[in-house]
Amino acid sequence: SQTIHQWPATLVQPVGSPLSLECTVEGTSNPNLYWYRQAAGRGLQLLFYSVGIGQISSEVPQNLSASRPQDRQFILSSKKLLLSDSGFYLCAWSGGWSEAFFGQGTRLTVV
Amino acid sequence: KQEVTQIPAALSVPEGENLVLNCSFTDSAIYNLQWFRQDPGKGLTSLLLIQSSQREQTSGRLNASLDKSSGRSTLYIAASQPGDSATYLCASGGQQPGAAGNKLTFGGGTRVLVKP
Numbered sequence A: 001s002q003t004i005h006q007w008p009a010t011l012v013q014p015v016g017s018p019l020s021l022e023c024t025v026e027g028t029s030n031p032n033l034y035w036y037r038q039a040a041g042r043g044l045q046l047l048f049y050s051v052g053i054g055q056i057s058s059e060v061p062q063n064l065s066a067s068r069p070q071d072r073q074f075i076l077s078s079k080k081l082l083l084s085d086s087g088f089y090l091c092a093w094s095g096g097w098s099e100a101f102f103g104q105g106t107r108l109t110v111v
Numbered sequence B: 001k002q003e004v005t006q007i008p009a010a011l012s013v014p015e016g017e018n019l020v021l022n023c024s025f026t027d028s029a030i031y032n033l034q035w036f037r038q039d040p041g042k043g044l045t046s047l048l049l050i051q052s053s054q055r056e057q058t059s060g061r062l063n064a065s066l067d068k069s070s071g072r073s074t075l076y077i078a079a080s081q082p083g084d085s086a087t088y089l090c091a092s093g094g095q096q097p098g099a100a101g102n103k104l105t106f107g108g109g110t111r112v113l114v115k116p
Helices: none
Strands: A003-007 A010-013 A019-026 A032-039 A043-052 A055-058 A065-070 A073-078 A087-094 A100-102 A106-110 B010-014 B019-025 B032-038 B044-051 B056-059 B062-067 B072-077 B086-093 B104-106 B110-115
Touching: A003 A087, A010 A019, A019 A032, A019 A087, A019 A106, A032 A073, A043 A065, A043 A073, A043 B104, A055 A065, A073 A087, A100 B044, B010 B019, B019 B032, B019 B086, B019 B110, B032 B062, B032 B072, B044 B056, B044 B062, B044 B072, B072 B086
Parallel strands: A010 A106, B010 B110
Antiparallel strands: A003 A019, A019 A073, A032 A043, A032 A087, A043 A055, A065 A073, A087 A100, A087 A106, B019 B072, B032 B044, B032 B086, B056 B062, B062 B072, B086 B104, B086 B110
Protein backbone atom coordinates (compact mmCIF):
# COMPACT_ATOMS: atom_id res chain seq x y z
CA SER A 1 0.00 0.00 0.00
CA GLN A 2 1.02 3.58 -0.54
CA THR A 3 2.19 5.80 2.28
CA ILE A 4 3.33 9.39 2.47
CA HIS A 5 5.84 10.68 4.98
CA GLN A 6 6.37 14.30 5.87
CA TRP A 7 8.83 15.79 8.35
CA PRO A 8 9.43 17.45 10.65
CA ALA A 9 6.05 17.59 12.37
CA THR A 10 6.74 20.95 13.98
CA LEU A 11 9.34 23.62 13.36
CA VAL A 12 10.10 26.98 14.93
CA GLN A 13 12.44 29.12 12.90
CA PRO A 14 13.68 32.73 13.22
CA VAL A 15 12.94 35.27 10.53
CA GLY A 16 15.63 35.22 7.86
CA SER A 17 16.64 31.60 8.42
CA PRO A 18 16.47 28.94 5.68
CA LEU A 19 13.82 26.25 5.43
CA SER A 20 13.72 22.71 4.13
CA LEU A 21 10.67 20.48 4.45
CA GLU A 22 10.75 17.00 3.01
CA CYS A 23 8.07 14.67 1.75
CA THR A 24 8.46 11.13 0.44
CA VAL A 25 5.96 8.67 -0.97
CA GLU A 26 6.26 4.90 -0.82
CA GLY A 27 4.49 2.17 -2.73
CA THR A 28 3.87 3.96 -6.00
CA SER A 29 5.86 5.27 -8.92
CA ASN A 30 5.66 8.53 -10.85
CA PRO A 31 3.13 10.14 -8.52
CA ASN A 32 1.91 13.68 -8.92
CA LEU A 33 3.13 15.61 -5.88
CA TYR A 34 1.74 18.74 -4.25
CA TRP A 35 2.56 21.23 -1.51
CA TYR A 36 -0.36 22.99 0.16
CA ARG A 37 -0.40 25.57 2.93
CA GLN A 38 -3.13 26.02 5.48
CA ALA A 39 -2.93 29.42 7.11
CA ALA A 40 -5.15 30.49 9.97
CA GLY A 41 -8.42 31.84 8.63
CA ARG A 42 -7.40 31.34 4.99
CA GLY A 43 -8.08 27.71 4.18
CA LEU A 44 -5.92 25.37 2.13
CA GLN A 45 -4.00 26.83 -0.78
CA LEU A 46 -2.00 24.98 -3.42
CA LEU A 47 1.60 26.25 -3.54
CA PHE A 48 3.42 23.89 -5.94
CA TYR A 49 2.78 20.75 -7.90
CA SER A 50 5.00 18.36 -9.81
CA VAL A 51 4.16 15.74 -12.42
CA GLY A 52 7.71 14.39 -12.74
CA ILE A 53 11.34 14.69 -11.64
CA GLY A 54 12.57 18.24 -12.04
CA GLN A 55 9.14 19.47 -13.17
CA ILE A 56 7.78 22.08 -10.77
CA SER A 57 4.83 24.41 -11.25
CA SER A 58 4.15 27.28 -8.89
CA GLU A 59 0.60 28.35 -8.23
CA VAL A 60 1.20 31.55 -6.29
CA PRO A 61 4.09 34.02 -6.13
CA GLN A 62 5.86 33.69 -2.83
CA ASN A 63 9.04 33.41 -0.83
CA LEU A 64 9.18 29.62 -1.21
CA SER A 65 10.50 27.19 -3.80
CA ALA A 66 10.07 23.48 -4.42
CA SER A 67 12.24 20.76 -5.90
CA ARG A 68 11.80 17.14 -6.87
CA PRO A 69 15.23 15.50 -6.95
CA GLN A 70 13.83 11.95 -7.06
CA ASP A 71 10.63 10.38 -8.31
CA ARG A 72 9.03 10.09 -4.88
CA GLN A 73 10.69 12.97 -3.05
CA PHE A 74 9.35 16.51 -2.87
CA ILE A 75 11.11 19.31 -1.00
CA LEU A 76 9.84 22.74 0.01
CA SER A 77 12.51 25.35 0.64
CA SER A 78 13.17 28.96 1.45
CA LYS A 79 16.42 30.90 1.61
CA LYS A 80 15.09 33.47 4.09
CA LEU A 81 11.88 32.95 6.00
CA LEU A 82 9.34 35.71 6.57
CA LEU A 83 6.82 35.96 9.38
CA SER A 84 4.09 35.47 6.77
CA ASP A 85 5.50 32.02 5.93
CA SER A 86 4.08 30.65 9.19
CA GLY A 87 1.40 28.04 8.67
CA PHE A 88 0.59 24.38 8.36
CA TYR A 89 2.26 22.80 5.33
CA LEU A 90 0.81 19.69 3.78
CA CYS A 91 2.30 17.41 1.16
CA ALA A 92 0.02 15.29 -1.01
CA TRP A 93 0.22 12.81 -3.87
CA SER A 94 -2.14 11.48 -6.49
CA GLY A 95 -1.98 9.17 -9.46
CA GLY A 96 -3.08 11.32 -12.39
CA TRP A 97 -6.65 12.54 -11.89
CA SER A 98 -7.37 10.15 -9.07
CA GLU A 99 -7.79 10.48 -5.34
CA ALA A 100 -5.34 12.70 -3.47
CA PHE A 101 -3.69 11.55 -0.26
CA PHE A 102 -2.13 13.83 2.29
CA GLY A 103 0.71 13.63 4.78
CA GLN A 104 0.39 14.56 8.44
CA GLY A 105 1.66 18.08 7.90
CA THR A 106 4.37 20.35 9.30
CA ARG A 107 3.46 23.18 11.64
CA LEU A 108 5.90 26.02 10.86
CA THR A 109 6.15 29.00 13.17
CA VAL A 110 8.42 31.83 12.12
CA VAL A 111 9.45 34.03 15.06
CA LYS B 1 -11.31 30.87 -11.14
CA GLN B 2 -12.98 28.09 -9.18
CA GLU B 3 -14.45 29.01 -5.80
CA VAL B 4 -15.62 26.39 -3.31
CA THR B 5 -17.88 27.29 -0.41
CA GLN B 6 -18.97 25.27 2.59
CA ILE B 7 -21.89 26.36 4.71
CA PRO B 8 -22.27 26.30 7.66
CA ALA B 9 -18.78 26.93 8.99
CA ALA B 10 -19.66 25.09 12.19
CA LEU B 11 -22.31 22.59 13.21
CA SER B 12 -23.23 21.00 16.53
CA VAL B 13 -25.57 17.99 16.78
CA PRO B 14 -26.54 15.43 19.43
CA GLU B 15 -25.21 11.93 19.04
CA GLY B 16 -27.31 9.75 16.76
CA GLU B 17 -28.53 12.56 14.54
CA ASN B 18 -27.76 12.46 10.82
CA LEU B 19 -25.27 15.03 9.55
CA VAL B 20 -25.71 16.91 6.29
CA LEU B 21 -22.71 18.91 5.08
CA ASN B 22 -22.97 21.16 2.04
CA CYS B 23 -20.40 22.13 -0.55
CA SER B 24 -20.93 24.40 -3.56
CA PHE B 25 -18.60 25.29 -6.42
CA THR B 26 -18.80 27.98 -9.07
CA ASP B 27 -17.35 26.18 -12.12
CA SER B 28 -19.08 22.92 -13.00
CA ALA B 29 -16.22 21.79 -15.30
CA ILE B 30 -14.65 19.63 -12.61
CA TYR B 31 -13.11 16.18 -13.02
CA ASN B 32 -13.87 15.02 -9.51
CA LEU B 33 -14.84 16.13 -6.04
CA GLN B 34 -13.26 14.84 -2.88
CA TRP B 35 -14.33 14.96 0.77
CA PHE B 36 -11.77 14.99 3.57
CA ARG B 37 -11.74 14.85 7.32
CA GLN B 38 -9.23 16.84 9.38
CA ASP B 39 -8.68 16.38 13.09
CA PRO B 40 -7.08 19.27 15.01
CA GLY B 41 -3.40 19.67 14.18
CA LYS B 42 -3.45 16.72 11.80
CA GLY B 43 -3.31 16.12 8.08
CA LEU B 44 -6.25 15.37 5.82
CA THR B 45 -7.86 11.95 5.62
CA SER B 46 -9.62 11.17 2.37
CA LEU B 47 -13.22 10.06 2.90
CA LEU B 48 -14.80 9.83 -0.54
CA LEU B 49 -13.92 10.68 -4.13
CA ILE B 50 -16.70 11.25 -6.66
CA GLN B 51 -15.71 11.28 -10.32
CA SER B 52 -17.49 13.79 -12.55
CA SER B 53 -19.41 10.98 -14.25
CA GLN B 54 -20.79 9.70 -10.95
CA ARG B 55 -23.74 10.94 -8.92
CA GLU B 56 -22.80 9.51 -5.55
CA GLN B 57 -20.36 7.42 -3.56
CA THR B 58 -20.90 5.48 -0.35
CA SER B 59 -18.59 4.16 2.33
CA GLY B 60 -20.11 2.77 5.51
CA ARG B 61 -22.13 5.50 7.21
CA LEU B 62 -20.92 8.08 4.69
CA ASN B 63 -22.65 9.00 1.47
CA ALA B 64 -21.64 11.81 -0.84
CA SER B 65 -23.66 13.11 -3.77
CA LEU B 66 -22.59 15.27 -6.68
CA ASP B 67 -24.74 17.49 -8.88
CA LYS B 68 -22.43 19.17 -11.37
CA SER B 69 -25.15 21.15 -13.11
CA SER B 70 -26.09 22.95 -9.92
CA GLY B 71 -22.52 23.06 -8.58
CA ARG B 72 -23.28 21.19 -5.40
CA SER B 73 -22.09 18.24 -3.38
CA THR B 74 -23.49 16.96 -0.12
CA LEU B 75 -21.89 14.68 2.45
CA TYR B 76 -24.28 12.67 4.61
CA ILE B 77 -23.11 10.99 7.79
CA ALA B 78 -25.69 8.65 9.25
CA ALA B 79 -26.19 8.12 12.97
CA SER B 80 -23.44 10.50 14.06
CA GLN B 81 -21.05 9.56 16.86
CA PRO B 82 -18.77 11.69 19.06
CA GLY B 83 -15.84 10.27 17.11
CA ASP B 84 -17.19 12.01 14.00
CA SER B 85 -16.28 15.36 15.55
CA ALA B 86 -13.77 16.97 13.19
CA THR B 87 -13.52 19.49 10.37
CA TYR B 88 -14.82 18.28 7.03
CA LEU B 89 -13.42 19.74 3.84
CA CYS B 90 -14.57 19.38 0.28
CA ALA B 91 -12.33 20.02 -2.69
CA SER B 92 -12.94 20.19 -6.43
CA GLY B 93 -10.26 18.56 -8.54
CA GLY B 94 -8.76 18.82 -11.99
CA GLN B 95 -10.66 21.92 -12.88
CA GLN B 96 -8.26 23.32 -15.48
CA PRO B 97 -8.65 21.69 -18.90
CA GLY B 98 -5.42 20.14 -20.08
CA ALA B 99 -3.69 20.66 -16.76
CA ALA B 100 -1.80 17.66 -15.49
CA GLY B 101 -2.37 16.40 -12.02
CA ASN B 102 -5.33 16.64 -9.70
CA LYS B 103 -4.97 20.17 -8.36
CA LEU B 104 -7.54 20.70 -5.65
CA THR B 105 -9.50 23.82 -4.76
CA PHE B 106 -10.71 23.63 -1.18
CA GLY B 107 -13.70 24.99 0.63
CA GLY B 108 -13.24 26.59 4.03
CA GLY B 109 -14.52 23.51 5.85
CA THR B 110 -17.33 22.74 8.27
CA ARG B 111 -16.34 22.15 11.88
CA VAL B 112 -18.58 19.44 13.33
CA LEU B 113 -19.17 18.71 17.00
CA VAL B 114 -21.20 15.64 17.95
CA LYS B 115 -22.32 15.83 21.56
CA PRO B 116 -22.71 12.60 23.58
